[in-house]
Amino acid sequence: MPHGPMETGVVTVREATFALMRELGMTTVFGNPGSTELPFLDRWPDDFTYVLGLQESVVVGMADGYARATGRAAFCNLHSAVGVGHAAGNIFTAFRNQAPLVITVGQQARSLLPGNPFLGATEAANFPRPYVKWSIEPARAEDVPAAIAHAHRIAMQRPWGPTLVSIPMDDWGVLTRPVPARLVSVDVAPDPALLDRLAAALAKAERPVFVVGPEVDQEGAGPALLALAEHARAPILTSPFASRVACLEDHPLFQGFLAAAPNAVAAGLAGHDLILVIGAPAFTFHVAGECAVFHDGTPIFQLTSDGEAAAAAASGTAILGSMRLALPALRERLPETRRAAPAPRVPAPPPAAALPLPAEYLFAALRAAMPQEAILVEEAPSHRPALQRHLPVTRWGGFYTMASGGLGYSLPAAVGVAMANPGTRVVAVIGDGSMMYSIQAIWNAVQARLPLTIIVVNNAGYGAMRSFSRVLGVEGAPGIELPGLDFVSLAAGQGCPAQRVETAEALHAGLNAAFAAEGPMLLDVVVDHAIPHLYHKAK
Known part of the structure; x- marks a missing residue:
């Protein structure tokens, strides 16, 4: 001193x-x-x-x-x-x-x-x-x-x-000497001339589509997005690997999710004569291939506050600006449209119970049981298509996952989200492989008595690796199976009550108990080993 x-x-x-x-x-x-x-x-x-x-x-x-x-x-x-x-x-x-x-x-x-x-x-x-x-x-x-x-x-x-x-x-x-905090603006207004160009192109288009990403929810601009889409009568797709909710998934204009593969993106955007990417890269891919929309003359526009994402886009016109400023400004420039609104998305049929439990059944049961105001934090990459079909996110700020693809994020993130929303139920849906990267976060949930429901989607392995092995034609790869993990004991060792679930009856009873618990509770749900196709077209 x-x-x-x-x-x-x-x-x-x-x-x-x-x-x-x-x-x-x-x-x-x-x-x-x-x-x-x-x-x-x-x-x-x-x-x-x-x-x-x-x-x-x-x-x-x-x-x-x-x-x-x-x-x-x-x-x-x-x-x-x-x-x-x-x-x-x-x-x-x-x-x-x-x-x-x-x-x-x-x-x-x-x-x-x-x-x-x-x-x-x-x-x-x-x-x-x-x-x-x-x-x-x-x-x-x-x-x-x-x-x-x-x-x-x-x-x-x-x-x-x-x-x-x-x-x-x-x-x-x-x-x-002390350093006082300064007031520094954080938002950037879009170029008015480029907004005029986008508005003119959008008004002329007959079959436009909006591809929306996490910047919209990040900026609290969800209502502005829906006002724009409703005015333009444009269908909305969620961008590949969106780490937050991009559209309320029960909204009539919501049409599904784009997968992170060039051919899937091309198939999902086929038939549209203008693509407007909002608050997302254009586009994020995980496998190689050709994306026809970059070369077939379809006009592509991008609204983003991320200069690197704008620079990295393969084609189209990028407009830098904050969502909360850009979306209302674009809405004001658009005339009334006579185009018909798209038909609402057809809900997935309810899945049937079986032994072992299908992941689809787990997510449908979770949707029925969880409180309406609950926040979902997800890290179950191989089950994401099933989750998207059967567990729609219907409120802004209601979903978080990682944009990086790196495991070990979502369990501690769920603790942070719960701390930021006192009294709100947070549901962490985590794969068994992901759980082992940051399982110490259970201790934090217990110490803070957070209303955190942890759902381990247990397929006894790295499900995403099983799927990619099929996509890439790889056979007999080691290091994919994960036998013998006892998540009930691992949770109990940190003071967290837990149950292992193998049947539909046990699942419904376990969910009721977990949502009634004042503090955290873990359900280790055994699901089948079905290998999903991660890169289907939007649906």
Whole structure:
């Protein structure tokens, strides 16, 4: 700590940082502490909440879910180089999710850094790149609060994303001046001339289609989207790998989901004479192939706040702008249309029970049992088509998943979402393979007594790998089967009640019990090993 008289208006780096965090509304800190973080944690303020995660990937996943659900930057505190390494997968996912995070990382004392000390991070600011929007290890201790303020502003600029500040452990006691929070606009207005061009093309089109992605829900622009679509009488498809709800899935204009394959996208968009991509890349693919709409002359327009997504599009006209500004502005430019609205999507028929249980039956039963206001957090990639058919999301802010494809996100994210929505039931639908990446997050749900229902979709293996093996013509690949996992015992070891479910009767009883529970409860639901085709056309 500093000695001698303190200059008027000067405080320690630690005091300046906490004052800044209060102003920015970052008084909930997600962390996993180590020795290099202890000076920051010393004399923890009573008005701050520290959420301990038992592994750094869990810490970042919880913070990501919390940030996306609140619409505010969340604060993470990780431990040195190894802690960032543990968290790297979910930092990558946060970047793809456009989750606003301010991540601070402990660093060894400055005096030790030239000698490659134990727990020292070499080039700490470069370690997480390119999957943070901005990172720094300030050259002077006095600059730490300003660096955190800078990181917050960049995290909250569209597109949102994580930032990182590496802080040597002896910086916290150095004297500096307070750094007040600044008001910085975060939205960008679209080019009026390009909006005019889009409106003219859309008015002329006879069979337009909207392909909508997660930016709409992220910005709270769902009602504006529906007002535009209803005015244009345009069908809505969800973009490939959308990590949030893109359209209310019981709306008459909603027509289904595009899969992440070029031929599936081409088939899903066939017959339309204008494609408007809203709040999404154009397009995200997971397998190779040709997408005819890039070359057949179909006009493609894209509205997005993500400059990289606009630059990466293979064809068409991209208009940069925030959804909450672009969608009403486009609506105002459109004349009344005489085109007929598309026929509503035909609901999937109710699935029948069987032994083992079909995943479709599980999701239909879950839809009937879960509260209307519940929030769904999903990480069951091989079962996503079945979930989309039988468990529609019917409210904005009602669905989250990962945009990265990296496993181990959604269970801790569900904890963060539940913390951001006190008293609201959150349902985490997680594959058995995914559960083992971040199962420590159950402990957080128990400690906070969160109303979290965890559904393990247990097909005793990596179902997505089974599906891709079929797509790619691969036979006999090792490392796909997962026998012998006992999720009831794993949950009980962290204090969470759990049941194993194998029959329809047990499923309905288990769901009733789980939704009646005040705190978390896990259901380990054994489903069949049917191999779904992940890249069907939109339906």
